[in-house]
Amino acid sequence: MTRDQPVLALSDSDVRLVRDSFEHVSMDLVPLAADFYEILFRKNAELRALFADDLGPQVAKLAHTLSFAVAQLEQRETLHRDLVTLGALHQEKGVETAHYDAVADALVAALARSLGAGWEPRIELAWRKLLKAVGASMLLGAQEAGPG
Numbered sequence: 001m002t003r004d005q006p007v008l009a010l011s012d013s014d015v016r017l018v019r020d021s022f023e024h025v026s027m028d029l030v031p032l033a034a035d036f037y038e039i040l041f042r043k044n045a046e047l048r049a050l051f052a053d054d055l056g057p058q059v060a061k062l063a064h065t066l067s068f069a070v071a072q073l074e075q076r077e078t079l080h081r082d083l084v085t086l087g088a089l090h091q092e093k094g095v096e097t098a099h100y101d102a103v104a105d106a107l108v109a110a111l112a113r114s115l116g117a118g119w120e121p122r123i124e125l126a127w128r129k130l131l132k133a134v135g136a137s138m139l140l141g142a143q144e145a146g147p148g
């Protein structure tokens with residue numbers, strides 16, 4: 001795997017499931033992001049210290065990045081390169097490999113809560129594939145950046 005090689009390997013049907021579900025929650029991204037942090041820190045209290053006291057700007061940034069990633073799903077090479085860069089920044093903030101699973105679990109839980117009865121196992125699987133791929137691209141950037 002290299003910096004330029006896309007690792008996002010979602011099928012067309014996964015892309016559709018992610019997009020359709022995201023469309024339902026996208027009017028309400030700030031509450032979704034707030035829910036996400038509430039779940040993340042409830043289950044992983046040690047992660048709170050990595051973030052600034054005021055989560056406000058972070059909530060907006062996460063909402064923005066999610067919209068961007070979902071919109072860019074067809075531009076996989078560009079998305080991959082942006083995520084590699086974002087991963088290097090995360091390495092500098094002290095984010096570790098295991099944290100990506102904690103983040104994926106919290107985001108899936110927040111999405112499920114937001115979609116309510118519309119949430120289905122195949123939607124969860126498609127999101128998990130996306131988040132795995134996003135994490136893989138970001139971890140590649142983290143590796144390149146090297147330890148601390």
Ligand code: HEM
Nearest residue numbers: 047050051052058061062065090093095096099100103134
């Ligand atoms: C799905 C993967 C992720 C995405 C899309 C994402 C997105 C972002 C974005 C867009 C920023 C703002 C960067 C900037 O300031 O320019 C950020 C910052 C940050 N992220 Fe992530 N992130 C992800 C995974 C993680 C993980 C696994 C952790 C570990 C807990 C984490 C912790 C942080 C921290 C600590 C900051 C800095 C916040 C601050 O300065 O207060 N992120 N993230």
